[in-house]
Amino acid sequence: MPVKALYPGTFDPPTNGHVDLIQRGAKIFDSLIVAILVNPVKNPLFTVEERVEMLEEVASPLGNVSVATFNGLMVDFARQQGATAVLRGIRAISDYEHEFQMALMNRRLAPEIETVFLQPAGRYSFVSSRMVKEVFSFGGDVTGLVPPNVLKRLRARINGGS
Ligand SMILES: Nc1ncnc2c1ncn2[C@@H]1O[C@H](COP(=O)(O)OP(=O)(O)OP(=O)(O)O)[C@@H](O)[C@H]1O
Numbered sequence: 512m513p514v515k516a517l518y519p520g521t522f523d524p525p526t527n528g529h530v531d532l533i534q535r536g537a538k539i540f541d542s543l544i545v546a547i548l549v550n551p552v553k554n555p556l557f558t559v560e561e562r563v564e565m566l567e568e569v570a571s572p573l574g575n576v577s578v579a580t581f582n583g584l585m586v587d588f589a590r591q592q593g594a595t596a597v598l599r600g601i602r603a604i605s606d607y608e609h610e611f612q613m614a615l616m617n618r619r620l621a622p623e624i625e626t627v628f629l630q631p632a633g634r635y636s637f638v639s640s641r642m643v644k645e646v647f648s649f650g651g652d653v654t655g656l657v658p659p660n661v662l663k664r665l666r667a668r669i670n671g672g673s
């Protein structure tokens with residue numbers, strides 16, 4: 512049976528760490544849905560629509576990756592989409608504790624869904640959306656840490672002041 516996986520996250524903005532994981536996921540799953548959690552509490556820099564556009568530019572060259580948005584319980588959305596696997600990334604031990612808790616809670620909620628952890632290439636193991644925003648906002652160079660389309664939007668958003 513084809514395996515459909517969900518890759519949930521905030522993606523505010525997508526980084527090359529996310530892209531690395533999406534590319535690895537696209538190789539091992541028959542299809543992959545990148546799912547943006549709509550969480551207004553997090554006060555995001557980019558709107559959900561902007562994040563969809565940025566991720567679609569990453570997904571479109573890969574034939575089996577699509578982009579969606581959801582709110583509420585991730586496992587409810589996974590079930591609704593017919594996904595039987597959830598993809599998550601582990602950058603360092605610091606990610607592990609939180610990811611481990613979430614995976615086990617999700618297993619309790621939806622025992623038929625497996626969480627699969629992948630490691631990014633070492634050069635992305637320190638990259639997070641939060642760090643990218645922080646460094647960029649103080650004038651630091653984030654070239655190579657985010658896709659070119661994301662860099663363009665960061666420039667427009669932060670330097671352009673809109
Ligand atoms: N550089 C990376 N390498 C591998 N996995 C990553 C990387 N960045 C994020 N992930 C994984 O992608 C998933 C979604 O992450 P999320 O949207 O929270 O990104 P983030 O970069 O951690 O953002 P934030 O800094 O806002 O928390 C999580 O499983 C996270 O561990």
Ligand SMILES: [Mg+2]
Pocket residue numbers: 639
């Ligand atoms: Mg995070």
